[in-house]
Amino acid sequence: MDRILTTSIRTLIGFVLLLILTRILGKKQLSQMTIFTYITGIALGNIAGDMVVHRDIKIIDGFTGMTLWALLTLLIEYISLKSSKARVLLNDEPTIIIKKGKIMKKAMVAEKLNLDDLTMLLRNNNVFSMADVDYAILEPNGELSVLKKEEKELLTKKDANVQIHYSRYIPTELIVDGKIVEKNLKEEHIQKEWLIDQLKMNGIHSIHEVNYAELQMDGSLFVDKN
Known part of the structure; x- marks a missing residue:
């Protein structure tokens, strides 16, 4: 029982620390990762895994190793951000x-x-x-x-002299699982009253009837009922 409890505690500490450090390091999509950032992610994961599994590794040692690795990664990223020569050396070039x-x-x-x-x-x-x-x-x-x-090259609308209609919005989810996404309403400067009116126009009188609602590029509302 003590063994399970100890492993659970070490796992929780490793998980939380790894989550914090990856958030500090910033976010890059897998497609944007260089070899260096890819290896950094693997190294941090390995250190966290070793700290959890190997009892002979003290938690403070794992904590120190992960933190130092993250700080060194931040330092390298900062140097490459400020120096084009360092950026070429560290990240290569096209x-x-x-x-x-x-x-x-x-x-x-x-x-x-x-x-x-x-x-x-x-x-x-x-x-x-x-x-x-x-x-x-x-x-x-x-x-x-x-x-x-x-x-x-493919023919574009401009090449074919087709009239171009510019988008007012980018497609944005406004209701998910019967709940309004307040953050998206604020970002798109949309009033809740407008959203409710649009739902009524679609014969919907309660937000809970909606599975998914999305603001379209032309400003209309796409609604999927429950």
Whole structure:
């Protein structure tokens, strides 16, 4: 019983500390992560895991290790933010893989890319023929940015002289599970009275009847009843 209690306490401490440190480090989507930030996340998780499982590691040692690692990561991020040279050294820089329709073999070798890798990355950008590419740039996070040849670009509304209607809003959820999302109302400067009126127009007289309601780009309301 003491063993379970001790493990539970160590797990709780490790979980809370890991949550706090990751919030302090800031948020980056997986697609935006560099190799350094990815490894940092793994390292913090490993330290927290070792602190929980290995009884010979004191909680204060795990706490110190995780905190110091997070502080060093913040320091590196700050240095790279202030210095472009340090940013290139720490995070690498974009590499041109295809230039003016020609594959840069030296760049491919330097980035340890083969043609199968390149074609896969192109397909991820909805490009299925190398002949369509003018420029392709490998970003520090491993993603490929592609610029198609002008004649291969899709026709836009502007090119076709189609009248463009600009959006008033971005789609925003206003009611979820029968509850109003107050924060979103404030951000979009929407009055609760307007929302209730819109619901009445849809034959709904109680918010609890609504499963989901979303503000549309044109200012109308999409409603899904329970």
